[in-house]
Amino acid sequence: MHEITSSLPPACDFNEVRRVEGFDRIREQYPDFLSDESKLTMGPFDLLFFPANESELSAVVKEMVRRNIPITVAGARTGLVGGCVPPEGALVSLAQMSKVLAVYHAPYAREWRIRAEAAVRLADIDKMAESKRFPDLEKSQDPFVIEQLRLYGGEQQRYFYPPDPTEMSASIGGSVATNASGARTFRFGPTRDWVRGIRVMTMTGEVLDIPRGKYFSSPSGWFTVYDGKGSCYPVRIPDYQMPRTKNTAGFYASPHMDLVDLFIGSEGSFGIITSVDIALLAWQPKCSIILFTESDERALHLVETLRSDKRLKLDFLEFYSSSAMDLLRDMQAGDPRHVGMPAIPESAGAAVFFDVGFDPLEEKPDFRALEESTASAGVYLADSWAGYEPRELARFKAFRHLLPEKITQVLSERKKTYPGLHRLSSDLAVPDEHLFDMWRLYRTQLDQAGFEWVAFGHVGNNHLHVSTMPRNMEELERGLRLYAQFAQKAAAYGGAVSAEHGVGKIKSKFLAKMYSADEINQMHAVKTALDPDMLLNPGNIFAA
Amino acid sequence: MEIVVAVKQVPEISEVKINRETGTLIREGVASILNPFCEYALDHAVRLKAANPEIRITALSMGPPQARAALLRALELGADRAILVCDRKFAGADTWATALTLSEAIHQFVPGYKLILVGKQAIDGDTAQVGPELAEMLSLPQISYGIEAELTAGLKRIRVKREIESGYQIMEARLPALVSFSKGEVIRRAPSFKEILGARAKQIKVADASELGLAEKEVGLSGSHTHVVKIFPPSQKVHGRMLTGLEAGEAGREICLFLKDRGIPTDSDMRYRT
Numbered sequence A: 001m002h003e004i005t006s007s008l009p010p011a012c013d014f015n016e017v018r019r020v021e022g023f024d025r026i027r028e029q030y031p032d033f034l035s036d037e038s039k040l041t042m043g044p045f046d047l048l049f050f051p052a053n054e055s056e057l058s059a060v061v062k063e064m065v066r067r068n069i070p071i072t073v074a075g076a077r078t079g080l081v082g083g084c085v086p087p088e089g090a091l092v093s094l095a096q097m098s099k100v101l102a103v104y105h106a107p108y109a110r111e112w113r114i115r116a117e118a119a120v121r122l123a124d125i126d127k128m129a130e131s132k133r134f135p136d137l138e139k140s141q142d143p144f145v146i147e148q149l150r151l152y153g154g155e156q157q158r159y160f161y162p163p164d165p166t167e168m169s170a171s172i173g174g175s176v177a178t179n180a181s182g183a184r185t186f187r188f189g190p191t192r193d194w195v196r197g198i199r200v201m202t203m204t205g206e207v208l209d210i211p212r213g214k215y216f217s218s219p220s221g222w223f224t225v226y227d228g229k230g231s232c233y234p235v236r237i238p239d240y241q242m243p244r245t246k247n248t249a250g251f252y253a254s255p256h257m258d259l260v261d262l263f264i265g266s267e268g269s270f271g272i273i274t275s276v277d278i279a280l281l282a283w284q285p286k287c288s289i290i291l292f293t294e295s296d297e298r299a300l301h302l303v304e305t306l307r308s309d310k311r312l313k314l315d316f317l318e319f320y321s322s323s324a325m326d327l328l329r330d331m332q333a334g335d336p337r338h339v340g341m342p343a344i345p346e347s348a349g350a351a352v353f354f355d356v357g358f359d360p361l362e363e364k365p366d367f368r369a370l371e372e373s374t375a376s377a378g379v380y381l382a383d384s385w386a387g388y389e390p391r392e393l394a395r396f397k398a399f400r401h402l403l404p405e406k407i408t409q410v411l412s413e414r415k416k417t418y419p420g421l422h423r424l425s426s427d428l429a430v431p432d433e434h435l436f437d438m439w440r441l442y443r444t445q446l447d448q449a450g451f452e453w454v455a456f457g458h459v460g461n462n463h464l465h466v467s468t469m470p471r472n473m474e475e476l477e478r479g480l481r482l483y484a485q486f487a488q489k490a491a492a493y494g495g496a497v498s499a500e501h502g503v504g505k506i507k508s509k510f511l512a513k514m515y516s517a518d519e520i521n522q523m524h525a526v527k528t529a530l531d532p533d534m535l536l537n538p539g540n541i542f543a544a
Numbered sequence B: 001m002e003i004v005v006a007v008k009q010v011p012e013i014s015e016v017k018i019n020r021e022t023g024t025l026i027r028e029g030v031a032s033i034l035n036p037f038c039e040y041a042l043d044h045a046v047r048l049k050a051a052n053p054e055i056r057i058t059a060l061s062m063g064p065p066q067a068r069a070a071l072l073r074a075l076e077l078g079a080d081r082a083i084l085v086c087d088r089k090f091a092g093a094d095t096w097a098t099a100l101t102l103s104e105a106i107h108q109f110v111p112g113y114k115l116i117l118v119g120k121q122a123i124d125g126d127t128a129q130v131g132p133e134l135a136e137m138l139s140l141p142q143i144s145y146g147i148e149a150e151l152t153a154g155l156k157r158i159r160v161k162r163e164i165e166s167g168y169q170i171m172e173a174r175l176p177a178l179v180s181f182s183k184g185e186v187i188r189r190a191p192s193f194k195e196i197l198g199a200r201a202k203q204i205k206v207a208d209a210s211e212l213g214l215a216e217k218e219v220g221l222s223g224s225h226t227h228v229v230k231i232f233p234p235s236q237k238v239h240g241r242m243l244t245g246l247e248a249g250e251a252g253r254e255i256c257l258f259l260k261d262r263g264i265p266t267d268s269d270m271r272y273r274t
C-alpha cells in the first residue's frame, strides 16, 4: 500500500499550551534552549512551546502554520550539528511528551517492544528494559498494558535495546529522527533496524500512524499522503543510490521502500515524531576484550581479518590509535585512578576492542576460531585485557569512552589562550575496501601538517573519529581545509560525509560533496511535498 | 613452596540494603564477585610468586556450587589451582565453623603449605574473624591488616607492612604463617583473554564434608557457636559541611568561625601542636 491518510487528534485550545514568549524571557529562563551540544547559536526567536500531548502539539503546529511562523523541534538537544537550534520563529520542545506507553509482545515477530513518547530518554529505556520496571505503566488503567507488563516482568530472559549511541541522555524521538548509531551498529545495525513503527505529525497538524511493513512506495517510487480533509500530497522518492556505509547524510531512499524509513534519519524535515515503537533483543552474556597490537596498521589488519571471519560474531569493533594510547598513558601518569585500568603495556602500539558471547560458567568454552583468526593477523590473545563480570563490562566501556573526555580537556586548556579554538573531528565512513586508503590519507596528511591528532571509534564500520587538537588559530584554519578534503575523498570512495551525527545546520555544506545538484533537488522535492512552505526545521539539511 | 589463598564469593554491594522484616541482606539482582579483600590477598600471592617462581598458589573457598565463579576469577588472576569445599551440611556456618572447615581442607589438600593469605574481611559480613580463627586452629603466627609483603631469610620468614591506627608497622613472622590483607592493587588487575580461557582449562577440585572427615555437628549451622540476631545499618554520621570555591585563606577563616561557633578552641586560643 502506498497511500496513507492522517487523522486529527482531539482538539485543544492553543492558548492552553505551556509556553514562554519573548526572546529575553526565553534567554533568561531557558538559556539551554538556545543551543545544542554543537554550541551553535543563531538569531533570536520569540516563542518556546512545551506541548504535553499530540492535541497540544497539533494546536501549536496549526497556529504556527496559520501565522506562517517557522517551527524548530527539540528533543533532548544532544545533537552535534545544530539541528534543534532555531534560526527564528518558534521552538517546540517535546520534553513534556515523555511517557512510556506500553511494553508488549509482538507474537508474529516473536519479540518484545516498547512504545514510548518522543522525549523518553535512551538511558531510561535501557534501565526499564533491563530492570523490567516501568513506573509509567504501573499506574496504567488499561488492562492490556497491565497484562503485558506482568508478562514481561515474568520473563527470565534479560532484554536490551541494541542501538547504543554514546550519548544516552538523547531522546528516543531524537535518536529516531537522526537514525543514531553506536558501537553495536557493527553487529545490530543503526536505530533504523530497531524501529517497528512511529506516529508522526505533519504540518497539517494531523498524525500519520505508520507501523513498519504496511506502507511501501509504488513501483514508480511514489507515496500518496491524504489528510483528513481529503487533500492529497504526492511524494516522489529520490532515485539516488545510498552509500554502502553507515550514513546519516541525506534522506533515505530505496526502491519499494517502507514509508517509516523516509522519516527515520530525516532530522525532522517532514514531520514531528510523537511516539515510537522499538524492538528489544534477548541479551547474551558477554566478555569484553581489548586486544593490543604493535601498530595502527596491525590493528587495521586485525579488523579486516576479524570481520571477514564468518565464524565470529562480534558485537562491535572499535579502535584506539597509537596516538590515542599515548594520550591515555599521559592520563595514567597523572592519575591512574581516573583511567581505572591497569597500566597500558609498554608494547601496546594500538588497541582493538570487541565483545564476544561468553558464559563464565561454561566448562570448556571453545574460542579456537578467535584464536586462529587473531593469530593469522599476527596478534595474540595473551596481549589483551578481558572481563565479563557486570562491573568489568562497565569498566571496559568507560575506558572505551574515556578519550573524547581527555580531548575536550586538552582543548579547554588551549581555549584559555585562543578562545576561538575548537577540536576538529571527522564523522566519515567509507566502504570496507577503502579502510586502509582512508587511514593512509588521514595519517600522511595530518602528520605532514604536523598536527596533534588521535583516531578512535567505529573501525568495524570503517567509521573513525579522527580528532585533531589545534594548538593555535593558524592550525585550526589549516585543519578545516584538510578536513574538507577528507570529506571530499570519503565521498569519492562511495562513503558518507556524516556517518552518525547528521547534517543539521552545521554540515549542510558537506551534502554537495556526496550528492549531485539533481539529487539534492530530488530531496528538496520530498521536503516541499510534505512541508510546502518550508516551515518545519528551517535551515536543516538545506542551507537557508 | 605452597601458598593457600582463602577466598569468598560475595554479592557486589556498594551500598548495603537490608530487608527490614527478616533482618537479612538483600541479594536479589546483585551480581556476585570475588570479595575485594580476598582479591588483595591474591594480588600479594601473585607478587610473591613473581619474585619467587617456585611458588604454587592454591585458591580455596567454602561455598555453594556458584562459588566456582569466584575460584575461576582467582585462577584467571594467577592461582595455579583451586579447591571448592561444598556441601549442604556447611550451610549456615558461622565464622568458627567456616574456619574449622577451611583448616581441615588445608590439612587434607595442601598439607605442605608455608603461607596462608586471606582478606581482612568479607564485605558482606564484615566480621574479620575467619582469618584469625584459622590461624589459631592451625597454631600459626598471624599478621593482620597487611598492605605489603615480602619473603625473607631464604623463604623462611615473611615481612609484612601493616596498617595500624597511628601509622604503619613492619612485622616479621617465621613460616608457616597466616597474613590478612587490607590493601592490594589500587586498580583491579585485568587478566588477558588467554588467562580467562586458561582458567577454564584447569580442574577445580570439589570436596564435600565426608572427604574432610568432619562430623555433622562440627560444620554448618550445627557447628556454629554464634548466630546472627539482627543486622542493621550503623546510624548515619552527621554530615560535615563542605567548603568549595573559596580561596585558601577565606576557607580557613570559615572553618575557624565554624569551630568557634561550637565552642571548639581554635588557633587564636591554642598553638598548633605537631
Ligand SMILES: Cc1cc2nc3c(=O)[nH]c(=O)nc-3n(C[C@H](O)[C@H](O)[C@H](O)COP(=O)(O)OP(=O)(O)OC[C@H]3O[C@@H](n4cnc5c(N)ncnc54)[C@H](O)[C@@H]3O)c2cc1C
Pocket: A036, A037, A072, A073, A074, A075, A076, A077, A078, A079, A080, A082, A083, A084, A094, A118, A164, A165, A166, A167, A169, A170, A171, A172, A173, A174, A175, A176, A177, A178, A179, A180, A181, A182, A183, A267, A268, A269, A271, A272, A273, A274, A500, A501, A502, A504, A537, A540
Ligand atoms: C557526547 C556526545 C556523544 C554522541 N554520540 C553519538 C553517537 O554515538 N551516535 C550518534 O548517532 N549520535 C551521537 N551524538 C549525537 C546526538 O546525541 C544524537 O544525534 C541524538 O540522537 C540526538 O537526540 P536528541 O533527542 O538530543 O535530539 P536533538 O538534538 O534535540 O535533535 C536532533 C535533530 O532531530 C530533530 N528531532 C528531535 N526530536 C524529534 C522528533 N521527535 N521528531 C522530529 N524531529 C526531531 C531535531 O529537530 C534536530 O534536527 C552524541 C552527542 C554527544 C553530545
